[in-house]
């Protein structure tokens with residue numbers, strides 16, 4: 001037995017770590033935040049939905065036995081984001097992990113997209129992601145602790161979804177993926193790993209809204225999504241828990257600048 005080989009279960013533990021999750025009030029962000037808490041990290045949720053965020057962290061705190069705090073904030077507000085990160089680091093005593101799940105979508109033919117809606121989706125998905133990454137890295141560098149930053153891109157960074165149109169959303173996710181790679185290179189000397197998770201179709205409020213917007217056609221659209229997925233179904237949010245825990249942990253110590261697609265095989269066809 002090689003005594004220099006660390007035990008893999010210990011490597012996966014996040015005991016004593018501090019994690020910030022944006023968009024943690026519901027959906028994929030909530031499940032990932034819960035996974036980090038179940039693995040031992042104290043968690044801070046940043047979300048526009050302050051009330052849902054507070055309920056989410058109360059549930060996590062009582063069920064996972066870790067400190068969990070909620071911060072109502074719009075991630076596009078760079079000054080507020082900077083202030084919040086300062087306060088979170090002070091209250092939690094450090095910062096080791098960031099997951100950027102806050103994001104929006106808007107299904108609309110490109111011809112009809114308004115300039116305001118286009119700017120808004122880039123502001124939330126790209127600028128908001130960048131501001132949070134920047135603040136997390138600033139603290140990790142100042143504290144000299146390094147850390148793990150995990151962005152939530154999408155399979156839409158690689159493929160064009162069908163039958164619905166949301167070209168600007170797809171472009172924002174390609175931008176998130178490139179930010180992930182560029183910042184992984186820039187911050188590697190500071191022992192900060194930057195990686196991306198790219199989900200396929202998951203059953204969340206975001207996708208339920210997309211389907212509801214189509215009325216009766218929504219059922220057909222869901223069937224098309226599932227038929228185009230080799231596994232023949234949408235993902236369940238808890239199916240991101242293992243991946244996010246792995247990327248956050250020391251088990252991924254040589255993983256940076258890369259992406260894990262969790263899409264039931266959608267992009268393999």
Ligand SMILES: NC(=O)c1ccc[n+]([C@@H]2O[C@H](COP(=O)([O-])OP(=O)(O)OC[C@H]3O[C@@H](n4cnc5c(N)ncnc54)[C@H](O)[C@@H]3O)[C@@H](O)[C@H]2O)c1
Nearest residue numbers: 023027028047048074075102103154199201202204205206
């Ligand atoms: N659901 C999917 O199939 C899927 C697929 C690929 C990628 N994604 C990405 O995963 C992430 C989470 O998606 P979801 O399906 O859980 O969506 P969701 O709508 O259920 O959750 C998104 C969360 O982000 C928050 N949020 C939105 N704008 C914000 C802002 N400006 N500031 C702070 N918080 C804000 C919302 O309040 C919400 O709690 C998104 O980035 C999405 O693009 C989702």
